[in-house]
Amino acid sequence: MSVDAGTPGPAHRLRHQLPLLVWLVLVWNLLWGTWSWANLISGVLVALAVTLLLPLPPVVGGARVRPVALVRFLGHFVYDLIKSGALVAWQTVRPRGIDRSAIITVQLRTDSDLLLTILAESLTLVPGSMVIDLDRERRTLGLHILHVVDEGDVEAQRASVLAEEERVVRAFGSPDEIAALDLAPGERSHGAGRRTP
Numbered sequence: 001m002s003v004d005a006g007t008p009g010p011a012h013r014l015r016h017q018l019p020l021l022v023w024l025v026l027v028w029n030l031l032w033g034t035w036s037w038a039n040l041i042s043g044v045l046v047a048l049a050v051t052l053l054l055p056l057p058p059v060v061g062g063a064r065v066r067p068v069a070l071v072r073f074l075g076h077f078v079y080d081l082i083k084s085g086a087l088v089a090w091q092t093v094r095p096r097g098i099d100r101s102a103i104i105t106v107q108l109r110t111d112s113d114l115l116l117t118i119l120a121e122s123l124t125l126v127p128g129s130m131v132i133d134l135d136r137e138r139r140t141l142g143l144h145i146l147h148v149v150d151e152g153d154v155e156a157q158r159a160s161v162l163a164e165e166e167r168v169v170r171a172f173g174s175p176d177e178i179a180a181l182d183l184a185p186g187e188r189s190h191g192a193g194r195r196t197p
Helices: 010-032 037-053 067-093 113-126 151-172 175-182
Strands: 103-109 129-135 142-144
Touching: 010 037, 010 113, 037 175, 067 113, 067 151, 103 151, 113 129, 113 142, 142 151, 151 175
Parallel strands: none
Antiparallel strands: 103 142, 129 142
C-alpha cells in the first residue's frame, strides 16, 4: 500500500502551524496586558480556532529561526515596548500633552509575506506607532507615529523601522532575504518577485 506523498499528515501540518500558534498566543496575552493561566489557555483555544476555522494559504519557504538573531530581535522588541510605553504615558499626563503626530511611508527591502507580517505586528504592538498600510508589491509600509517634533524625528522613525526590518529578516529570513538587506530600500535583487505557485 502506497502513501500519497502530496498530502501532508496531521503531524506535518502541526509542525508548520506551531510558530503561528505560538505567535497568536503571544499576541493574545499582550493584548490582554496580563499573564495568567486563563489568558494562556484561552489564547491557545483562540489560536487553534483561528487556524482551524480560517486556514491561511501556506507561506512559501517558511521560517528559518536563527537563535542568536531571534534573541537580539526579542531583546530590542521588549526594550522598545518598555521605552515607548513610558514615553507615551509621560506624553499623556504632561501638561502640554502630545504636540504633533505624523504618517510616514517607509521603503522596505523584503517582500516576504511572513517577514512583513512579523514586522507589522512588532511595530504595531509597540505603543506610539500603528501600521496603517502595507503594500507587498511596492515594498512600502505606512506608519502612524504618535509624537514627532521635526523632520529629524521623522527620519529617525524611518531608520528605526529599517533597523527592525533587518532584525526580523536576520532572525527569520532565508539566506537570499538576508543578502537583500545589503541592497538599497526598494531595490530588487535578481530573481526577486519569482514565487512558487
